[in-house]
Amino acid sequence: MVTSSKDVALQVIQQAIAALAKWSGFTHPTLEKEYPEVTRAKEILGWKPDTNVGTLRLVFDSVDLPDEPKKEKIQQNYHPLKVIDNDHQEYPDIPYPLDSEPSSEQQKAFQLEINQALRNHLQDNWVNLSLLMLILEKFGSCLSFGQSDIALVDIARTTAAIATALLNNPAEEISLIAGDLSGIQKFIYTISSDGALKSLRARSFYLELVTEEVVQQLLSRLEIPRTNVIYAGGGNLYILASGTENTKKVVQKVREQFNTWLLDEFQGKVFLALDYLNFPVTEIASAEFANHWSNATKNLALHKSQKFADQINKFIAPEDSHEPCKVCHRDDVEPETLQPLNKHEPDSVLACEICCSMFDLGSNLFGVKAIVRSTSDNVDSQFFPLSFKLPAIDDFPGVNIYYYYFKNWKPIVPESDTVLLVNDWNLDHYQFKHFKNVSTLLLGNYGKENKTDENNQEEAQGFLRAEEMAAKAQGINRVGYLRMDVDRLGQIFAKGFGKNQTLPKLAGISREMSYFFKVYLNSLAEQRNVNIPQKITQLSDKNEKYNILFIYAGGDDLFISGAWNEVVDFAFDVYQCFRAYTGNNPDITLSGGISINDAKFPLYQSAESSGDAEKAAKNNGRDRLGLFGQVFKWDEWLGTAKVTNFDAVNKNYNNPETKKPSLLGILPFVQKLEQQNIGVNYARNFVRNLLITAQIQEQALKKFEEDNKSEEALSTRYYLHLPKIAYTLARLPKNVLDDNDFRTSLKSPYNAPYFRAIATWIELLNR
């Protein structure tokens, strides 16, 4: 009998389960005789017979970007021993690292928990790859195997991937397939405002499914199991395969199929770059691997620059233009196929088929639990499926794929091919009796529901609309848009681990990132109190669900809208939680931008302005937030800065300011004034004066734009307007002035750069 790659992968995963069982004192089922490919893969990755499961050190601790020497030594962190679980709630709690190794009591307790789970689930599922993988992920994400910072789940998955790639591959050449769906920005952000938020969300979800389908096509054509997927999400994918002629051909054909379809469907807005890179398998566990990874990514950029090279004739062919779709503006569809966007609204605009299905999906996306992939167009589902019609290319037959979505986890679908369970960590759901082929789909999916309108029962209960967000905001009725992403992620992946930049590490770090942006962000938005770390600067201490909507969250970035003040609060939560989650490694930071707009403001413009704010934050040196048209480091906003720009200036004076003010930064003053309840008139006057002061300051600084480090420029920035501040303060009510900290701190040159931000924030909160 021919060995299949699935057999090989299953064997590796079984062995990993056996290691887990051994650690927890559970008698695992007998293992088959080892395939030679498995033996070789284990040898390459250093998996020895005596390798044992142990506690796991935080993989982020090992990240060290060489360009910036560390000022302080990073404290060593450990993963808490905590199973990833829904625990009867929608999302798992965020596991924050520990500063010391879990105690032996904690280890014993965790072993007991694993023992229990294996006892309950292993019996009928020993060959159920899906379930075994989920067990490894649930329990093996916080345990090491071999190296102390490599998780069991990652070593298992990468060993399986290599073993399958070695099958019928005597040359031991391996192929790293990399893919990138570009144009996402165009597809997502250029739509007009009719039902835009909803549609936007649906569009980003749809592109997740396109990525998923590219993966599915590659896996089935290459006949490899899902364990070979190193990373997939947010339009990016990395898959390991044999470095053979067949792989080359499959990559080419799949690329052609998708681009032909994408060109047809999206008029060239979305494009799939897909390529592979071959190298000797032994380099996968060496520093060389980082170069291959980088090169694979670079090659994609090359592909992007030659967009639609295969379809060039079709791309430039003239087409009739018609009445355009009112949402995406495409003008190539027959006018009679345009339909009313919102079927429940009499005067709804006319839109193309995709836009209509995106609008519908937007209403129904909330609470989607299962997605069934099928080649049948006739599955019994309440909701209209999303379809992909891949054309035949040469000897590759065309295929129609449908994705049906369900709001319960157990849809009855006899023709199901693959089932994706959304953010579902429940082992019961992965047992054989329910599905044959199931995997977890991580999805940044949070959205606060709106109240069902009693007069409009037809419209399904959905997310908050922009108007509702604005109405829920404190102070001014505006919508906030937040964009955020990890700084220098490319560099972290290319050289963050130095000589230890191996496949298992990269798999580990991308998995941890995905968990955060796709899963734990949901947890944070849904249940704030249990999901924030202990030492956090809180903007509000309330524990209500955030009035926000995730438009996109995944990979290493997010795009979120909501009540403006809550979007601001959430941004600070995300930053602080992410830093805590990544062990406060100074090389792993986030930058973000927030724009605050009227609910009627076109969405693509809001997306653009929050994008600009984020760009400004990055250009100013990363680890920053752009908000209210200004950019500061996060710790300056939060009032937690230990070092500020003024420190260096101060040192150069003969008589330096003797000490830092007790309140330093923006938030402390905003909070103080919010607590004081100083009355509308006082607040107005104070804000007005503060703004005038900021204006004078900015005017005075204008002439230093060329040389803003000169003595004159610095003293203008930090001192010139202090008299005005003293005067402004003197006009506040007595109880505020009695607050010595407040008074003296605001008059300190340390706080001089923050006046406009403080004033604007208070102004918007009290408008």
Place this chain on the structure above:
Amino acid sequence: MPEQIKPKQSYPPGNSRTSNPQTNTSTTQNIVEDIIKTINDLTDGLKTYPIRNLVKHAEEFGPYLKQQRLETNQVRKFLDAVNRLKADLAETGDFAKIETEVVLLKPKLAYAAARQRAAKPLGEVMSAAIDKVHSKEDFERLVQLIESIIAYHKAEGGK
């Protein structure tokens, strides 16, 4: 409140750049002398008065004026005149057009000081400063000095 009897000071009129070291002064008046000495020592116009020092001086001088019971209406004409010149300069950008008027600020202060002793310290400081104004940049610094002093004075409760 008893006021200090100050020694008669004589500054030469016009653009003298000679410094006048002060002697025999009381401690409460040190700030006046400090400022005047600093200004007199500036060899390249008022624009070289470091902003940080300017602000630190004003921070002490404003409350001192309040303590001397200076009310801003006592120097209203002077402040109005400064504001007019500021506006004129903003409009034309040409310092030459206001140069004479700047010098004429001094008599306005002298007049106020003659009527109210409380206006005297301000008059002395301003006189010294005006003597150092020879360019647009100098005048801008003069305005910054006046505005800083008045802001700290008002912050003390001065009207």
